[in-house]
Amino acid sequence: ALGMxxxxxxxxxxxxxxxxxxxxxSNRRWCSSASVGAPTEAQQAALFxxxxxxxxxxxxxxxxxxxxxxxxxxxxxxxxxxxxxQRPFWGAQFLAxxxxxxxxxxxxxxxxxxxxxxxxxxxxxxGLVPFHSVRAAHGQLKRLxxxxxxxVDPPQERDGWKDQSRGNSPLTTTSDQRQEGFDDETHTxxxxxxxxxxxxxxxxxxxxxxxxxxxxxxDVLGPSLARxxxxxxxxxxxxxxxxxxxxxxxxxGTGRSNAGAxxxxxxxxxxxxxxxxxxxxxxxxxxxxxxDDTKGSTLGSSTSSTSTTSRRTSNPSLSAGAxxxxxxxxxxxxxxxxxxxxxLAPSDAYVTNAMLSVxxxxxxxxxxxxxxxxxxxxxxxxxxxxxxxxxxxxxxxxCENENAYGGELVLRPNDLAKRRVVAPKGDRLVAFWSDExxxxxxxxxxxxxxxxxxxxxxxxxxxx
Numbered sequence: 001a002l003g004m005x006x007x008x009x010x011x012x013x014x015x016x017x018x019x020x021x022x023x024x025x026s027n028r029r030w031c032s033s034a035s036v037g038a039p040t041e042a043q044q045a046a047l048f049x050x051x052x053x054x055x056x057x058x059x060x061x062x063x064x065x066x067x068x069x070x071x072x073x074x075x076x077x078x079x080x081x082x083x084x085x086q087r088p089f090w091g092a093q094f095l096a097x098x099x100x101x102x103x104x105x106x107x108x109x110x111x112x113x114x115x116x117x118x119x120x121x122x123x124x125x126x127g128l129v130p131f132h133s134v135r136a137a138h139g140q141l142k143r144l145x146x147x148x149x150x151x152v153d154p155p156q157e158r159d160g161w162k163d164q165s166r167g168n169s170p171l172t173t174t175s176d177q178r179q180e181g182f183d184d185e186t187h188t189x190x191x192x193x194x195x196x197x198x199x200x201x202x203x204x205x206x207x208x209x210x211x212x213x214x215x216x217x218x219d220v221l222g223p224s225l226a227r228x229x230x231x232x233x234x235x236x237x238x239x240x241x242x243x244x245x246x247x248x249x250x251x252x253g254t255g256r257s258n259a260g261a262x263x264x265x266x267x268x269x270x271x272x273x274x275x276x277x278x279x280x281x282x283x284x285x286x287x288x289x290x291x292d293d294t295k296g297s298t299l300g301s302s303t304s305s306t307s308t309t310s311r312r313t314s315n316p317s318l319s320a321g322a323x324x325x326x327x328x329x330x331x332x333x334x335x336x337x338x339x340x341x342x343x344l345a346p347s348d349a350y351v352t353n354a355m356l357s358v359x360x361x362x363x364x365x366x367x368x369x370x371x372x373x374x375x376x377x378x379x380x381x382x383x384x385x386x387x388x389x390x391x392x393x394x395x396x397x398x399c400e401n402e403n404a405y406g407g408e409l410v411l412r413p414n415d416l417a418k419r420r421v422v423a424p425k426g427d428r429l430v431a432f433w434s435d436e437x438x439x440x441x442x443x444x445x446x447x448x449x450x451x452x453x454x455x456x457x458x459x460x461x462x463x464x
Contacts, residue, residue, distance in 0.1 A: 043083045047091055050082050051098040059102060065115040071126050074119070078128060087270035089127060089321070090351045096133035099123070103137060113147060121152050125189065127272025127321055132329035135193050154194050187228040189275075189322035193330050197222055202331065205431050206338035209381070213413035214420050215431045220385070226427035228318050230387040233453055236274055236320035237358055240267050249357060249366065263364030263443065268353040269455075271328070274319030323385075324354035327457040331383060335431070335459060344380060345462045352458065359407055359452040365441040368412070371458060372435035379434040380461035384409070389426040390449050405448035412438045424452050434458055 039047070054077040062070055077095065078088055085091055099120040106112040120137070123129040134152060141147040201217045208215035221229060240246055246265035248257040332347030359365070371382050392402040402423035411420040411432055422430055432439065444452050 039083050039085065044094070046082045047094040048097055050080075051077055051091075051095045052101060054080075055095070055098040055102060059116065065119045068122075070119060071122050071128070074123050074128055075126060087353065089270040089272040092128060092130050092271065093133070093348065093351075095123065096120075096129045099129060100133075100137060103141070107146060110146065113141070117141070117147055117149070121149065125275065127275030127319075130271065130329060131189060131193050131322060131325050132333075135190070151188070152190050154188070154191055187225050187318060189318055191225055192221075192229070192318070192322060192326040195221060195225065198330065199334050201429065202334035203338050205429060206335060209431050209433070210339070212418045213415070213433050213437050214411045214418065216420065216422055216428065218425065218428050220427050220429045223427075226387070227389060229323060230389040230426060230453075232274070232318040233320055233323065233356065233387050233455070237267075237356070237451070237453065239274075246358065251367075251369075260364055262366045264357040264359045264366065264441075266355050266357045269320055269324035269356055270353050271321045271325045273321035273324070275321050320356065323455060324457075327354050327383060327385065327455060328352075331429075331457070332459055335381060335383070339381075342462055345378075345460050347459065350460055352460075355456045357454050357456065359441070359444045361405075361444055361448040361451070362446045363444045363452075365407070365443040368410075368438050368440040370435060370438050377435070378460040378463065379458040381459040382432055382434045382437075383457050383459065384430045385455045386424040386428045386430075387426060387453050387455070388424050388450065391452070392423060392425040404445075405452075406442050406445035407448070407452040408442045410440050410442060424454060 055074070058070065058073050058077075059065070062073070064070075074095070078091060081088075081091055083091070099116070102116050103113060103120070106116050117134075117138070120129055121134050124131045124134045138147070138149055138152050142153070198220060201220045205215035205217045208217075220226070246267055248259065249262040249264040249266050250257050251262055328347050332344070336344050336346065371379055391405060391407075402425055403421075407424050409420075409422045409424065409430060411422065411430075413419070413432070414436060422428070
């Protein structure tokens with residue numbers, strides 16, 4: 001039992017979560033769309049200690065960890081953190097580390113292991129822990145034969161795409177883990193991170209990127225999940241508008257804006273926007289997401305189980321924050337796997353936000369530029385996901401319809417023969433070298449049926 005405990009502690013707390021206490025602050029960069037007071041190494045150590053001790057206290061004092069209000073106690077840890085971050089979700093990694101340690105300690109006692117894991121997954125659904133960290137821990141625990149949770153690791157057999165690598169595990173059940181009505185068309189936040197389709201698409205994307213400096217792939221998520229993501233982001237945009245929290249797109253690192261040179265409005269996503277909090281509460285970190293768009297998700301409300309299968313049965317809705325986490329962690333991992341070694345730094349080695357940009361019909365575009373402000377700018381790969389479901393309707397029979405409404409992304413690699421004009425078609429993913437490829441956005445035409453949305457994330461190269 002002691003050997004198994006050590007194995008789980010090593011894999012879950014160190015490998016799966018990719019950080020240990022000795023690494024806190026030593027190699028982490030803190031980036032933002034605006035200036036931010038990066039926490040010192042001592043402050044980061046204080047954050048980890050705060051979450052580790054606080055979580056241990058919650059586990060020791062709580063008889064029923066499945067009670068929904070336990071997540072509120074976990075949330076209170078964030079609200080009482082000793083360091084106030086510009087975006088509270090930036091501290092989620094430290095809570096993930098604390099959960100990793102507790103999972104390691106509980107490995108010799110399966111019932112405790114299950115309940116702690118369930119609390120970690122509920123905390124992810126509440127925007128307190130990164131989804132990717134919980135899935136990484138789940139992967140390690142499942143490989144060790146200790147736990148399986150089909151909600152966190154849902155089967156991928158939708159839209160004609162099946163993950164052939166999944167086997168039938170005796171620890172996995174399908175009937176008692178899902179709420180009544182949880183069918184194949186119900187996508188959760190976990191669905192984004194479990195998609196086998198995405199991994200295969202990114203391999204193709206990286207082949208193009210390496211050859212041409214630009215990569216473009218379609219049908220990244222598949223029709224059903226892409227439609228759910230599109231609806232989620234459209235809902236988020238409407239909510240941010242109601243709060244008057246969009247800002248004009250900036251031209252450079254000085255914060256200058258000019259509507260004639262750049263016609264979009266943007267909001268920044270740190271990772272918890274729109275995730276369930278509490279009735280009447282706020283739906284994310286920062287001042288631009290004062291709403292809850294999860295349509296009543298529940299957390300930790302299911303009954304406990306005595307099997308080795310996790311009892312999570314909640315149905316956490318997709319959210320804008322989950323999409324941002326997907327781009328940062330999931331897409332980042334696949335890019336690192338598929339590109340040559342040392343092309344990119346691990347996405348959990350720095351903290352930054354995704355950008356959601358909106359161009360209205362008749363809006364000007366964005367003049368030619370590169371995504372690099374100087375030698376100190378470490379951005380290497382720009383990734384853009386387009387959720388615009390109605391942008392290119394009918395293009396299966398008439399490709400010109402892709403460009404009917406303007407808003408194209410024009411990419412100019414060093415080899416001008418490889419110039420690309422890319423329409424913002426729904427479920428399309430684009431990647432290019434941030435510091436090499438000049439690009440621009442063409443103006444959106446007046447007859448556009450909807451606003452042009454795009455979610456962008458910048459992946460950094462390793463520090464010199």
